[in-house]
Amino acid sequence: MAALSLEVRAKSFPAVGTAPEKRVLENVRLSVEPGERLAIIGPSGCGKTTLLNIAAGLDRDFEGRLVRDRSARLAYVFQEPRLLPWRTVADNLRFVLFDDDPTEVDARITAVLAEVGLEGTQAVFASRLSLGMARRAALARAFVVRPDLLLLDEPFVSLDEPTAQHLRLLLLELLERHRTTVLFVTHALHEAIMLADRLLFLTASPARVLAVREVPLGAAERRDPLAVEACRNRLLAEEAELARLLLPASAAAPSPLAEVAPG
Template structure:
């Protein structure tokens, strides 16, 4: 289990990025973090990845504190960040240096097969489309069998058809080992398609505001009534997250857009 307790982050210039984050994510659960720009979604992911230090609070994976990059935590960024001097296969296997060569080759080949790129193993990243490069990045993250996988808007730069295709590849890889997944997204449809629950964040400072449960079995039809109802619930929660709450507790009109 990923256990986040009373997590806060204040930067050196005094900016309060996060305040009092409490979040428990079960093994194998997929949680989507969604909210307006500047609400601390990426900051939260960087803290869980061990790339930044929290100002207060704690992060633990199965009872082990995370204060630095952890071998059980994988991260996929908005852009693929592939090494241009390595082939596709070598990029996927880059983090497996301690694994025996036959096993490494087998794991890389399997991961590339699962993302539909087996025939591109010997090609260079520059020869691939943007969607194919992101498939390589996803395969690289899964091949190390992380217990937690963090995804920071990995499909935001892709067209709708490519994004839907990558959702299928992601879920296929996830189904094999079922790591805990935290995905940051601005796409409500993406949250509905992938997650077990969507956690809406409120800005200034970033904190958790509402949770929408997404219980329909996957794969999910975006036009199905349950999917449409879930999308409406998330949109309503996003709207409420941007309404300042006066002292008497009544929400005022929003002064910003979540997108």
């Protein structure tokens, strides 16, 4: 049985003032198997975040059907870290563990902060974190609940490329260690190739499924910028329609070949 199955026959935003109704999704179907990592890729504004919100159950105003285990633990990493600035790092993580054994909570927080490289930050207020550290704290908050299903909405957007690549490698390690089911959104093809098992491409709005492709890379190749770039170039060369959809945005993004490997 799929960990998540979603059919969106239609999703529109209602008219507001002089702005007319806007159709954003149309006949989009996807499923994610247990332990699989599926990336949703498409141009900016095509409805990727809307689709993720529907999958999370945050947006129920659509025509279609969502099927997932309601008892499964779900974690959502948003585009912004969404930490409570007046709370400490530990308190931000403790906030999502309200139904867990309190005798285990502190140990779990300490362990997950160590996993993301934030050892010793439990008492630091979230407002004092750099953006890169806040992104790490958001990842820690997601993994501390031991999610069965992890949703990520461009979690490294607005970071400089070396920092973003460092966090992609960190996330890859976390995903390999915890083996959770993942559905994530990105507009960066090289990021999707690095992190996902399967790629689902959306057209411009109103978004439809353009293609679904497997990622033919092993664990070591995902960590090699040259292998990721070669896979990206091969996919775009073989799929003219994908190239027309993605190359304008991709051309503006830094090539992973120019990334600085973290020390």
